[in-house]
Amino acid sequence: MMIYQYHFDFKDEKVLQSDPQKNIRGTIPVIEDASMVLSETFQLSYPWVPASDREIRYLSNLPFSKENHDISWAMEIRDVLTLFWSKEGGEIRYKKGINYSAERLQFWLYHTFFPVMLELRGIYNILHVGSVEIVGKPVLFSAYSFGGKSTMTDYFIQRGHTMLSDDALGIEKIGTQYHAIPSYPFHRPYRKPEELGYPVANFATEPKPLHAVYLLEKSDPDATVEIVELKGIEKFKAFHYSTFIDLDFMKRERFEFFTEMAKSVRVYKIHVPWNLKRLEEVYQAILVHNDV
Numbered sequence: 001m002m003i004y005q006y007h008f009d010f011k012d013e014k015v016l017q018s019d020p021q022k023n024i025r026g027t028i029p030v031i032e033d034a035s036m037v038l039s040e041t042f043q044l045s046y047p048w049v050p051a052s053d054r055e056i057r058y059l060s061n062l063p064f065s066k067e068n069h070d071i072s073w074a075m076e077i078r079d080v081l082t083l084f085w086s087k088e089g090g091e092i093r094y095k096k097g098i099n100y101s102a103e104r105l106q107f108w109l110y111h112t113f114f115p116v117m118l119e120l121r122g123i124y125n126i127l128h129v130g131s132v133e134i135v136g137k138p139v140l141f142s143a144y145s146f147g148g149k150s151t152m153t154d155y156f157i158q159r160g161h162t163m164l165s166d167d168a169l170g171i172e173k174i175g176t177q178y179h180a181i182p183s184y185p186f187h188r189p190y191r192k193p194e195e196l197g198y199p200v201a202n203f204a205t206e207p208k209p210l211h212a213v214y215l216l217e218k219s220d221p222d223a224t225v226e227i228v229e230l231k232g233i234e235k236f237k238a239f240h241y242s243t244f245i246d247l248d249f250m251k252r253e254r255f256e257f258f259t260e261m262a263k264s265v266r267v268y269k270i271h272v273p274w275n276l277k278r279l280e281e282v283y284q285a286i287l288v289h290n291d292v
Helices: 102-120 149-158 233-240 248-264 276-289
Strands: 006-010 026-032 049-051 054-060 073-077 081-086 091-096 125-127 130-134 137-142 163-165 169-174 177-181 212-219 226-229 266-273
Touching (some): 081 102, 102 125, 125 248, 137 149, 212 233
Parallel strands (some): 026 091, 137 212
Antiparallel strands (some): 130 137
């Protein structure tokens, strides 16, 4: 299984093991470490914050900063597990909590810990978006909270479109182009805490240049389906409000990255009537907009 172009080698959870695919960027061992003592390993702990119906916090020995991105650090999910990235060993270790399960290890690793790690190490920028292919080209669905991006992504998947992302997508600048990096092959049409969802067979296996971004705007049930191209600061906002996780020290870098990206990628706002019976109309409007 390929996760953001990487393969995970679960040393202690046989149920999670899978064969590596072709063209991976690397393999990362995932190892249980029952002897880990947080107070001895890390000197700094950050405040608890809510995430997926749990509380999480970050721990490290050096403050996270622009100069200290690629450091050893940990994420503690209260009463579930602690995940620890060892910079020196190039591996992820974990310690079980009272509510641990293999499924929760997989969820927190794929959904939260690894995307954060990719951003901290400067490998990808992560956007909180759904993404599918339309005639082989990646398009992104961005929306404010409960704005319909999961529903829209699901609608396209059910109609045979290749999925790149259910919830979070990697972005990498290669030359002058911004490439969409497929995340993980699971989909949750309706959000359930600590569940990745069902496996998706039609999942992208390689990065492709990003084609367009659609910012979904909830409209009245009887509103007209309308697509308008965004310009200037409105384009940037579509990216800014889709950042994956709020890390204060990375705000400036993200601002600079997405400001440049906004100059190269077309961004559209689509007025989506808040009426499930009209999703086919919205779907067809997007296809026509992409000359399908």
